[in-house]
Amino acid sequence: MTIHRSLAHVCALCAIAVLPACAQDLNTLVQKESPSLVVTYKDLHTHPELSHHEERTSAILAQALREAGYTVTDHVGIYPDGSHAFGVVGILKNGPGPTLLIRGDMDALPIVEETGLPYASHVMTKAASGQETGVMHACGHDVHVTVLIGTARAMAATKSHWHGTLMLIGQPSEETIDGAKAMLADHLYARFGTPDKIIGLHDTNQLPAGKIGYVFGPTLASSTSIDVLIHGIGGHGSAPQLGRDPITLAALYITQIQTIVSREEDPEEPTVVTVGDIHGGTRRNIIPDQVKLELTVRTFSDKSRQTVIDGLTQMAAGITTSAGLPPDKAATVTVLDEYAPLEYNDPALCARIHPVLVKTLGAANVIDGERVMPSEDVGYFGLEGRKIPVAYMRLGAMDPTLFAAAHAAGKELPGPHTSKFQPDPEPTISTGVRTITAVALSLLQ
Numbered sequence: 001m002t003i004h005r006s007l008a009h010v011c012a013l014c015a016i017a018v019l020p021a022c023a024q025d026l027n028t029l030v031q032k033e034s035p036s037l038v039v040t041y042k043d044l045h046t047h048p049e050l051s052h053h054e055e056r057t058s059a060i061l062a063q064a065l066r067e068a069g070y071t072v073t074d075h076v077g078i079y080p081d082g083s084h085a086f087g088v089v090g091i092l093k094n095g096p097g098p099t100l101l102i103r104g105d106m107d108a109l110p111i112v113e114e115t116g117l118p119y120a121s122h123v124m125t126k127a128a129s130g131q132e133t134g135v136m137h138a139c140g141h142d143v144h145v146t147v148l149i150g151t152a153r154a155m156a157a158t159k160s161h162w163h164g165t166l167m168l169i170g171q172p173s174e175e176t177i178d179g180a181k182a183m184l185a186d187h188l189y190a191r192f193g194t195p196d197k198i199i200g201l202h203d204t205n206q207l208p209a210g211k212i213g214y215v216f217g218p219t220l221a222s223s224t225s226i227d228v229l230i231h232g233i234g235g236h237g238s239a240p241q242l243g244r245d246p247i248t249l250a251a252l253y254i255t256q257i258q259t260i261v262s263r264e265e266d267p268e269e270p271t272v273v274t275v276g277d278i279h280g281g282t283r284r285n286i287i288p289d290q291v292k293l294e295l296t297v298r299t300f301s302d303k304s305r306q307t308v309i310d311g312l313t314q315m316a317a318g319i320t321t322s323a324g325l326p327p328d329k330a331a332t333v334t335v336l337d338e339y340a341p342l343e344y345n346d347p348a349l350c351a352r353i354h355p356v357l358v359k360t361l362g363a364a365n366v367i368d369g370e371r372v373m374p375s376e377d378v379g380y381f382g383l384e385g386r387k388i389p390v391a392y393m394r395l396g397a398m399d400p401t402l403f404a405a406a407h408a409a410g411k412e413l414p415g416p417h418t419s420k421f422q423p424d425p426e427p428t429i430s431t432g433v434r435t436i437t438a439v440a441l442s443l444l445q
Contacts, residue, residue: 018043025362026441029154030433036427037150037433040064042119044142048108048135050125051173052079057106057145058086061170064149065090068156070168072367073192077172079183080337085182088170089192092156093140097164100443101195101388102436103378104141104148105174111136112420139416140203140397141434143423144191145170147395149203150433155440167195169241169381177223177340180380183398197349198390199439201432205415207396208403209427212435213369214359214393216350220343221270221298224305225336228253228293231329239287247280249292253319253331260311265304272298272373273308298373300342309335340375344382346389353391353439360438361431369394374416391439393431 040060049057062074070090077085086106112134113121118335123135137143148168155166173179189195207213230253231248254275265271273295280291299305318333355365382390398413399422406413414420 004375008244025158025436026154026437029157029435030150033150033153033433034430037146037429040149040269041142041146041425041429044145045137046119046121047115048121048123048137048142049106050110050127050135051107051176051179052083052085054086054106054172054233058088058170058172061145061149062088062090064251065168066150068152070156076098076186076188077179078186079178079182082194085179085186086172087179087183087186088168089188090152090166090168091171091192092152092166092168093156094159094165094444095163097162097444098196099165099167099193100152101167101169101198101381102148102440103169103200103381104144105171105179105378106141106145107173107179107353108135108141109175109417110134111138111417111419113138114155115422117422136419138418139175139330140421140423141174143203143397143425143428144201145396146429147432147436150429151436151440154433154437158437158441162441164444165193166440166444167192171345171378174377177225177375177377178339180377184380192296193390193441195381197443198378198388199392199436199443200378201221201389201393201395201436202376203395203400203416203423203428203432204399205421207367207394208362208398208400209396209424210400210431211365211396212279212361212393212431213367213396214350214357214391215369215371216347217345218342218371219345219369219392220299220371221272221373222305223340224297224309225338226295226297226309226312227334227336228272228295228312228331230289230291230316230319230331231295231325231374232287232289233325234289235287237287238284240287242288244325244329245287246291247288249319249323249331250278250280250293253315254293256315256318257312260308260315264307264311269304270298270300270371271304271308272296272375273312274298280363286416298375300371301396309333331374340377341379343376344386344392345381345391346386349389349391354440354441356438357435360434395428395435398422398429400427423432
């Protein structure tokens, strides 16, 4: 971290010098917009939409950008099956200069909300599997959309303080890790221009509202989705000796694969292998023919990722052999295209924005973070080889009083992907808008 602080110190004077002298104007703008933004946030929270289905959310964002003076294109994105996504692109040109992309994601999760909030979601729908599920903004993408709207208004109102092109992206389907790819597949940069830099943020329960965290270099792990199909020989539950029980084999496999992390990986390389979904059987007295496991693998290096894939494949072969199954009953390991790359924060870009964050929020509210295992697909916008610098920040979202009490008790408030995740709307959104707008103003010079 010493090197990172040195970089920030070297760039501090130049970054502050280009920061427009409109901090008071920005604070006034955010205060003025805050009530309407909170109303928008609560509306989005009450009406969440799953990945691939963000029709209402994208329409609200598109309309807000149009009203702020942006040239807006919606339904940007093409999925592999040929269907169009609900991506939104808002462009505001303000003379010659750099192009900055600001990205916010829009989709919700298949979770029944249990916050008890007056604006809680009661939406129920059927998932792709056909199972009925609740829908909830349990990852704070409603915060992200609202911050994007607030930033759009603030940037339009301060055009005299910056020049260049602002590209605002409302991205669909982050949770299924195919929204960014869908937008790029729809010739995003060929149609709207290639940005020089990319910024964005994600809310977190690890910080109270009012604070921002960020990491130099690797910040979020890559994520790989893998399906494992374990075959058996079905039969009656009363006569297991006449078949081969794939549920028992699956249980053995699940316990064995954890040794890939503990015994095959370098202990200094963080790796997580999670079996998040199991499908097998139809009735309690029937031994099924197969069991399907759905896994995610999270790593910070290609080497670690391949170690896990090789281990899963070798252990699947071992399960097949130990059960005495014929070749046509061999367990299979399929690596899916559902992949999120390592999220890498460009050190030079982070060093440039560090003094801007300090000037905007105060040094006590700018937190040095650590790399963590969750994944994001925002890195796709940076293109392969990290051609476009990305800086992705963490937005504190918890009520400061509740956060302090939980911290004092050695506990943690409910976080993303849980049914009780509850951001504190006004200070979270206001801080997000101030942060992203101030950084954007400093970069568009």
